[in-house]
Amino acid sequence: MTETKPENKKIQSTGTFKKIMADHFLQMDAAAADPKRKVAWCTSVGPAELLQGLGFEVYYPENHAAILGTIRKADTYIPYANAVGYSPEICSYLTADVGAFLQGFTPLKRAYGIEAVPKPDVLVYNTNQCRDVQDWFMWYARHWKVPCLGIETHRNVGDVTAEHVASISAQLKKLAQDLAPIAGHKLDMDQFKESVRLSQQCSELWEKVLRCGTAQPSALTFFDGTIHMGPAVVLRGMQVAVDYYEELLAELRKRVDERVSAVEDERFRLYWEGMPVWGRLRTLSEQFLELNTCVVASTYCNSWVFNQLDPDNPFDSMARAYTELFIVRSDEVKEDYIARMCKDFHVDGIVYHDARTCPNNSNCRYGMHQRLSERLDTPHLVINGDLNDMRCYSDEQARTNIEAFVEQLGQG
C-alpha cells in the first residue's frame, strides 16, 4: 500500500499572527514588571472592553491553558492541581493552568523568554463560559491576595430580553465602579467606547474570515480557525487585531476567488461542535486532509463573534453581546443555530466532541445530536475526548470513528 501525506496549506498571514501574539505577551510581561501599570486577568468572553476602558493590560488565562494543551504539556501538570483538591473531572484548562503554575512552568518561557505569567492586580470573570472560570480565578485571587470580581450570567436563555440585558448591564456598571479604585482612576468613557468600537470591528472581520468556509471548496478549516482566532480572543478592542483580520480576510478571499481549497480534492464538509482537542490538532487536521474531508465550520470559533457590540451604547450592547453567546442559550436556540450553520456551510455531517471535563461545551449529552440528525437528515459522530486532558482521549478510537464516519458519508 502506498501512503501519501497531504500537507496543510500554509496561511501566509501566519507571520503577522505570530508577531502580534508575541508582542501581546511581551507587552503583558513588561506591564507586570512596571508598578505604574495594572494587569487584569479576564475570561476569554469576559468584559475585556471595560477593562481596557479602565486602562488595564488584559491577560487571558484560557489562552495560556490552551497553549499548554497544544504543546501537550497539560497531562504533565493536571495531576499537581488534582493533588491540591481540584478534581480531574473539572475543567482541564483550570487544572492544567493551576498545575503548571504550581510547578513554575509556563510555555511563554520557551516561546518568548517570559519567566512567568503576569501577576494580576485583579481577576475578572464572566460565568457565561461556565462556573469553573470563577473557581479558577478564585484560586489565583487567594494565592496572590488580590480581588476577584465578576459577572454572573443568565443561563439557558431563549430570546434575549430587555430584562436580561438590563441585569447584565447593571452588573457591568457596578463592576466599573468596583474596578476604579484598583485601576486608580474612573472609567474613561471615550477609551471604553473606542475599545467597544474596535472589538466590534474585530468581531465583524473575524466572522467574515470564518465565512470563507462557506465557499465550495472551503478556503479554511476549523483547525486553521482554532489558531487564527487568537487575536479575536486576546487582542480584541485593539487596532492591531482589526489590522490583522483585514490582512487574513484579504488572503482568504483571494483563495475563494481563485477556488483554492484548504483541503485538496474536498469530498465532504463537516461541522465541529464542541471544544477543540488541543493536544491533537495536528493529528486530526492531517487525518481529515488524508480523507479529503474539510471541517468547514464550528460553534467554537464563532464564539468570538459579537454582532451586537455598539460603541454608542457600550454597556447595554456588551450585555447583549455577551448574553447572545451560543453557550448560554437554550437547547432550542442552539439547535436552530447549528441548523443554520449547517445550511450556510453546506455541511454533510456533524462531529460532536464530548469533552470529558467540559460539560458546558459538550452538546451531545442531552440528545441534541440525535434530534439534529433527525431534523437535518444529517449524520453525526460523537468523539469522546477532552480539550486538554489527553488521558481522556483514545487516538485509535477517534481515528477509527472518523474514518468510519467518512466511509459512511461515501455511501451516498
Next chain:
Amino acid sequence: MKFYAGIDVGSSATKAVLINERLEVVGRGVHPSGADFAGAAQAVYAQALAEAGQEAAGVAGVFSTGYGRSNVDFANGQRTEIDCHARGAYHFFPRAITVVDIGGQDNKIIILDEQGRRKQFTMNRKCAAGTGSFLEEMSLRLQVPLNEFSELAKNSQDPKVSIGSFCTVFAQTEILAKIRAGVRPEDLARAALESVAKRVLEAQAITTEVVATGGVVANNPMMQSILARILGTEVHLPPFPQHVGAMGAALVAAQTP
C-alpha cells in the same frame, strides 16, 4: 476461480477469511494478535489458504480491517472494522438490521437500512467495560478459563444476582463483595455476561433485529439468549461470528476492481 481474502487484526485475535468468486467461505484462520500484528496476519492468512488448499498467488485481492489493519503489508487496501462488520453481517442477513459486535477492546453497534447502508454507528467509550477484556478480568477473578465461562454461567440458579457497576474496576470490587457474601461463581459468571449486554443496551436505541458478531459471542453461546432478553429483540448469529469482520473485508476485496 478467483479468490479474495479479508484479514481482521483485532485487539485480541486476528482472523482471516478466504472466499471464492461466488462469495462462499472456503478458508478461515484465527490467531492471537499478540504484539506482532504483521506476524499474526501472515499466520491467519496461511491458515485460511491451507484450509482452502490454495496458494497466495491465486488470490485476486486482500483487504485488511481491525485495529492493526495498517500492519498488513500484503493487503491491497483497508477499511474500518465498522464498515467490514456491517458488510459481513449484511451478507448473511440482507435486511434492515442492527449489528452488535462485541470485541476484545470495544463494542460496535451499527444500524443498517434495507440496502445495507450504514445509518448510524456507535462505539463504546474509552473504557473497556462491557467488552471481551471485561470478561477476561472476570474470568481471572473467578479463576475460570475464559473458554469455560459460558458453561459456568449456564448453571446459574439465582437470577437476582447482578453486577451494577459501570466500570471494570468497580465491577471487580463489586464481585469481591459478592464473593465475600457467598454468592456462587455460576451466578456471578451469568451476571457478568448480562453486564456486557447492558452496556450494549445503553449505547444505542435498537429498533430492528440484531445480528451479533465478535469473539465474545462466538466463545459464549449464552450471549445470544442474554442479548435477546436484555435488548428485547430477536438476535441472530452468523455462521462464524468471530470472522464477520474478516468476511466483510474479503467482500470489499471481491467488490474492488
